[in-house]
Amino acid sequence: MKNIAVFASGNGSNAENIIRYFHQPTTGGEVAVVVCNRPQARVVERARSLGVPVEIINKSILNDPDQFLPILEKYHVDLIVLAGFLMMIPPYLISYMEDRIINIHPSLLPKYGGKGMYGRHIHEAVVAAGERETGITIHRVSEGCDEGEVIFRTAVEVTPDDTPETVEAKIHALEQRHFAPVIEMLLK
Secondary structure, three states: OEEEEEEEOOOOHHHHHHHHHOOOHHHOEEEEEEEEOOOOOHHHHHHHHOOOOEEEOOHHHHOOHHHHHHHHHHOOOOEEEEOOOOOOOOHHHHHHOOOOEEEEEOOOOOOOOOOOOOOHHHHHHHHHOOOOEEEEEEEEOOOOOOOOOEEEEEEEEOOOOOOHHHHHHHHHHHHHHHHHHHHHHHHO
């Protein structure tokens, strides 16, 4: 059984979906901990209600290997999954977890990636640009923001009638359908 750490900063719907998915014993993994940088984020409540421990951290803890690596070791973390985590992963952690940190991005990278491109900002940009498709990209985390190796990508149509809200709903459906199975594939 592989131990997963889910890093999240907000609502936590992807984190909850991943936790529920990996409650199945046949998946080969389980969410051992949720790491969050915002104590009031809804993901904290969601994780705790599902019996998953939560570690609240700040930037200085994340950036200090002497403070942060013991957290990963405590939970015997094999894979880190970023699910709406809004802090940059420090180089030491990328090196320490070589090829074992993945992220989901709500666009078809390299479009709409990089600093400041997250959540609703992306959907607004997609609609404003008149894109005809968008989607999700699951990728390995590298030192370049949203530049790591693509593991999985899938698209959805953007119609002329779509708004940022309707695009967001389409993306959320793709995330819920594909993220956990891709994680399971990586564990095997």
